[in-house]
Each structure stands twice: as structure tokens, then as C-alpha cells.
Amino acid sequence: MAMMFGDRMAAAVSAVGNCAVVGLDPHLDRLPSHLKARYQSKDGQAFRREAAAAVLAFNRMVIGALEGVVCAIKPQFAFYEALGAPGFAVLEETCAMARAAGLLIIADAKRGDISSTAAAYARSVLAADGPFHADAITVNPWMGADTLDPFIEECGRSDGGIFVLVRTTNPGSKFLQHHGDPFAAWRVAEALAEKGAQLVGSSGMSSVGAVVGAMTGDEAATLRTIMGAAWFLVPGVGAQGGSEADAVAGVRHDGMGCLVNSSRGVLYPPPKAREIYDADPAAWIATEAARHAARFGVDK
Amino acid sequence: MAMMFGDRMAAAVSAVGNCAVVGLDPHLDRLPSHLKARYQSKDGQAFRREAAAAVLAFNRMVIGALEGVVCAIKPQFAFYEALGAPGFAVLEETCAMARAAGLLIIADAKRGDISSTAAAYARSVLAADGPFHADAITVNPWMGADTLDPFIEECGRSDGGIFVLVRTTNPGSKFLQHHGDPFAAWRVAEALAEKGAQLVGSSGMSSVGAVVGAMTGDEAATLRTIMGAAWFLVPGVGAQGGSEADAVAGVRHDGMGCLVNSSRGVLYPPPKAREIYDADPAAWIATEAARHAARFGVDK
Numbered sequence: 246m247a248m249m250f251g252d253r254m255a256a257a258v259s260a261v262g263n264c265a266v267v268g269l270d271p272h273l274d275r276l277p278s279h280l281k282a283r284y285q286s287k288d289g290q291a292f293r294r295e296a297a298a299a300v301l302a303f304n305r306m307v308i309g310a311l312e313g314v315v316c317a318i319k320p321q322f323a324f325y326e327a328l329g330a331p332g333f334a335v336l337e338e339t340c341a342m343a344r345a346a347g348l349l350i351i352a353d354a355k356r357g358d359i360s361s362t363a364a365a366y367a368r369s370v371l372a373a374d375g376p377f378h379a380d381a382i383t384v385n386p387w388m389g390a391d392t393l394d395p396f397i398e399e400c401g402r403s404d405g406g407i408f409v410l411v412r413t414t415n416p417g418s419k420f421l422q423h424h425g426d427p428f429a430a431w432r433v434a435e436a437l438a439e440k441g442a443q444l445v446g447s448s449g450m451s452s453v454g455a456v457v458g459a460m461t462g463d464e465a466a467t468l469r470t471i472m473g474a475a476w477f478l479v480p481g482v483g484a485q486g487g488s489e490a491d492a493v494a495g496v497r498h499d500g501m502g503c504l505v506n507s508s509r510g511v512l513y514p515p516p517k518a519r520e521i522y523d524a525d526p527a528a529w530i531a532t533e534a535a536r537h538a539a540r541f542g543v544d545k
Numbered sequence: 546m547a548m549m550f551g552d553r554m555a556a557a558v559s560a561v562g563n564c565a566v567v568g569l570d571p572h573l574d575r576l577p578s579h580l581k582a583r584y585q586s587k588d589g590q591a592f593r594r595e596a597a598a599a600v601l602a603f604n605r606m607v608i609g610a611l612e613g614v615v616c617a618i619k620p621q622f623a624f625y626e627a628l629g630a631p632g633f634a635v636l637e638e639t640c641a642m643a644r645a646a647g648l649l650i651i652a653d654a655k656r657g658d659i660s661s662t663a664a665a666y667a668r669s670v671l672a673a674d675g676p677f678h679a680d681a682i683t684v685n686p687w688m689g690a691d692t693l694d695p696f697i698e699e700c701g702r703s704d705g706g707i708f709v710l711v712r713t714t715n716p717g718s719k720f721l722q723h724h725g726d727p728f729a730a731w732r733v734a735e736a737l738a739e740k741g742a743q744l745v746g747s748s749g750m751s752s753v754g755a756v757v758g759a760m761t762g763d764e765a766a767t768l769r770t771i772m773g774a775a776w777f778l779v780p781g782v783g784a785q786g787g788s789e790a791d792a793v794a795g796v797r798h799d800g801m802g803c804l805v806n807s808s809r810g811v812l813y814p815p816p817k818a819r820e821i822y823d824a825d826p827a828a829w830i831a832t833e834a835a836r837h838a839a840r841f842g843v844d845k
Contacts, residue, residue, distance in 0.1 A: 270662075272661075288674070289674055293676060321658075321662060323656075323658060323662045323663075323665040323666045323669070324662075324665055326633075326665070326666065326669045326676075327665045327666075327668060327669045327675075327676070328676065329633060329634075329637055329669070329675075329676025329677070330630050330631070330633040330634035330636075330637055330676070331630070332633075332676075333626075333629060333630040333632075333633045334629075334630035336630075337629055337630055355656070355657060355658055355685075356623075356655070357655055357657075357685055357687075358621075358623060358655055359713070359715045360715070361572075362570075362621060362623045362624075363623075365623040365624055365626070365627045366623045366626065366627075368627060369623070369626045369627045369629070374588070374589055375627075375629075376593060376626075376627070376628065376629025376630070376632075377629065385655075385657055385685050385687050385688075386687065386721065387657075387685050387686065387687035387710060387721055387722075388685075388710065388713050388715060388717075388718060389713070389715055389716070389717030389718045389719070389720045389721065389722070390717045390720045391715060391716050391717030391720075392715060392717065410687060410688065413659070413688050413689070415659045415660070415688060415689055415691060415692060416689070416691050417688075417689030417690045417691030417692065418688060418689045419689070420689040420690045420691075420732070420736070421686065421687055421689065421721070421729050421732070421733070422687070422689070424724065424725045424729045424732060425724045425725025425726070425729065426725070429721050429724045429725065429729060432720070432721070432724060433721070436720070
């Protein structure tokens, strides 16, 4: 029988001994130079087609470098959508490659909609016969707690998971997330704890997780108290700032509970290291991925 | 010089004499029977490819029926994403067809993300050389008012528009939208009024609009008071319930300001009319579109 997502995530973290996730965000102006050469001089549809081919080659290389090193990848859908249909074709292939390499896939799509529309989004990403077939998807709760239900129902059917946007760390994040008393974000956390209770596996972790940005400890600890069984997906390490201690401020006593993402910090070099990177981008990425993994070790 | 979205929307409403929008939501179990026959017995990728071809044929027929009758179409991205890359190829072609037919395009994608990611989403849909090139996009504000800025900046560059989710009418919509004092939704409305002021055109309408569901008058009137220059995109008419009076409760004194969407109510028949619909789906859709347009007439 297939395992529930919360358990599969725990098994993946234990297998590699760390809770590091790498974001697969193809920034077209930062890919290795030999790949950029393919699309740099093109326009319109030709640009998108060639850039998509370059991104596929890049992702194949990255996945090769990450296999057995980190527990999961997190493709950011926006960068594939920017390439139109060819970009989504690459995303389909990328998910299949990552799955074959034993990496879990967290689809960073931040979807949120009502009833049949939400169900369509959930199936596309979580169902085994959906085009993208990832293991989990990020979800936006603004339209209401009821709009999470079609995603959670699909998690039950497909053994998938969700990460609901609870607290982010962008400059304006408190505008709505800290509105009201209690904070709106805490209300979301309470709803998730309740809804996620039905999908807690033998590892003690639920398939209903939360996006909780890296921030100084107090709020992360509060959110952990509310959502004891939730995986926290933590962006905001590396290029987005946020310290290592902040990133794991929401960790459980057993060391589980946080998944720490880095995208640009692993995939791309600082400007002055461009030449070294271009000489062997796969080696660079493998080195940075190992460093990211070492920072966020978890006892096996 | 290109006109700003707020003005283009006003011109489109005046040209057809109504504020009716039709949602282009391809529900695969409800398409005309001769199109369903193409994909019904298929699986996996073959299913998605054949279904995408059927959706393209359907959309061509629908756009033909809507040309000159309503002011805009609203494709719901979820139903194209469900078909993977072939679905997005159909969405690209659908946007091009609608543009050629003189219909404005409101991309119902409900995107919301930070900085460079938000900018990528905005360009994909609003930029003239983006793959989808619609006139406006729906946006989710949960991550903070700052996350709207990349979309608004792209509106300035591309003469596009946004409709930010302020108040929806699904059963759980008040969970966050009515949280706090003032309601969180009203805070969003205030931020939109401020940000939208820089993009008000000669029609008096801004390129920064809002999604405001059809609801009894008081709250729509309050939101209109806060956002005097905003187009309100009103879902929730037809299949989602909501009366005609509710739909235009947020209209301005000059009769402008509301765009009323109907999707399933125009595109698909009730079960007992299936045979009549299948005999001539284009005629059925043209009739229902005309009825929807007549319900929401605006003085030219």
C-alpha cells in the first residue's frame, strides 16, 4: 500500500539524513553560459522553445547532482509558465525525472480557488495520472478554509500533501497575515491542525503542512505549538535572507518538522565566480547542494 | 498610443452595451457530445492530447458566438492546467483567437507570489510578448500588499489590468476576508484604491480592479465607496448563485464599474436539454450569451 505523504516525507528525510530541499527555479539570465547561448539571440515563440530545451537540459543536470543528496526538489511554476506550453512540457518531464531519481517533488504553484476549480488544480499536480504528478503542492488559503478541502480530499486519494501559506517573510507579509486578534495566520494554522489530524501517519507527521518563513523563533514556536504534526516548508534561506537558526526555529523535539529550501544559493554562482561555474556547472551545483544538506542535517 | 486597461475595459463595455463576461471553463464532462467522443475512451497523455484538441475546437466555436455580443472572456487556468502542456498550448491559441475577435481577455489564474516570481507571472500573462498575452489577470493578495506591486508595474508597462481577490462568495469566504476590525478584505480594498490611483484613465476607471462576489448590497456599496475607480469582476452569477441585483450592487452612479461573469450558465445546457444542445451547440451558446448580455445592459 502506498504511504501517506507525511510519512513519505519523513522517510525521505531519514534516508538522506537532512531536511534540505532545492528549488528548481530556472532564471534564464543565470543558467550556465553554454545553455544560455541556445536562446539568448531568439525572440517570441522561438525563444520560448529554445529556452525550454535549455531548461530541460539544466534540470536533468541538477537532478543528477541532487540524487541521494537532498530529500526533495521544489519547482517554482512561475518560471515554467513564463515559457508557455513548452515550459509546461519541460515541467512534466522534470517531475518524471525527479521521481525516477527518488526525489520527492513539492510543486510550488500557490494555487487557491473554489470547489471544482480547486479540485482540478489538485488533480493536475497530485493525482498519479495528472500531467505533473508531484508529491505535494503549495496552496493559498485567502479564499477560505473550505477552499482547502478539495486539495485535502485529493491528498487522501493520491497520498499527496499540501503546504498552505501560513506565514511568509516578504516585507509586506504582515499586512494580512498579522491582521486581527488572533493574527489571521494563526487562524489558518488552527484550521490546518484540525483538517490535518485525519492525515497523520505512523511517523507522527501529517500530509497537511504549512509554509512558514524563516523568522526569529517566537512565532515559529507558536505555530509549531498549534500545528504539532505539520511539515513546515521554509523558504527564505540563502538569497532571500534568514539565518540557519531561524530556518529551523519551528523544528519538533524529535528533530523532524522543517524542510528548508534554497534555490538560487545552490543553482547559481555569485557574479565573480561565473567562470568557475561555467567550467563545470554540475560540479558546482553538487558542491553547493552538499553544503546546503550539511547545514540542515537530521539524525537518521 | 495604447490605452490603459481601465479605459479599454470601459470602451469595450460601451461598444457592446453591456457588462457581461463569459468564463471559458472547459468542463470535459459537459462539452458537446461530438467533441466528447474524441477523448472519452482515451487515457493518460493520449487523453490529454485529444481533450486539448476538442477544447480548442470548442473555444473557437464559443469565441465565434461571443464576438460583438459580450465585452470579455475569462478563461479559468485550472481547466487548461489539468491537460498539462497541451492544455496550455490551447490556452495560448485561445487568447490569440479572442484577441483577433476583439474580445478582451481576463486571465483567471489567481496568481500570488513574491518579487521576481510575481514579476514572471505578470509578464507571462500581461506582456505583449508573453505566451498568453491577456488583458488582465486575477491576483491573490494574501502574501501582502507588496506582492501586488510587480503586477501593477507590469500593468504600467503593458497597459494591462489586475483584479485582486477582495471578497468572494464561497461558503468559507468570511474565514479570512471578514477577519479583524476592519475586515481584512476592506484593508485590501484600501490598499488597492491607493495603488490604483496612479492608473486611472480618462474614463475614470483604473487598471487596478477587484474581484467582488455577488452579494447583498451593503458590503458591495461599502467596497465601492472605498474603491471608486475600480472595475469589480463579479463571479457567482448563474451556476454559483447570486441574483442579478446582487451582481450589480457595486455599480457606479454612471452605470460603469461591474463586470458580471457567467461560465457554465452560458456554455452548457441543463441535463434535460442535452439533445437540443448537441444538435447545434453554437446556436445554444449564442442564445445564452445574448440572454446574459441583455440581463446586464449598460447605456452606450
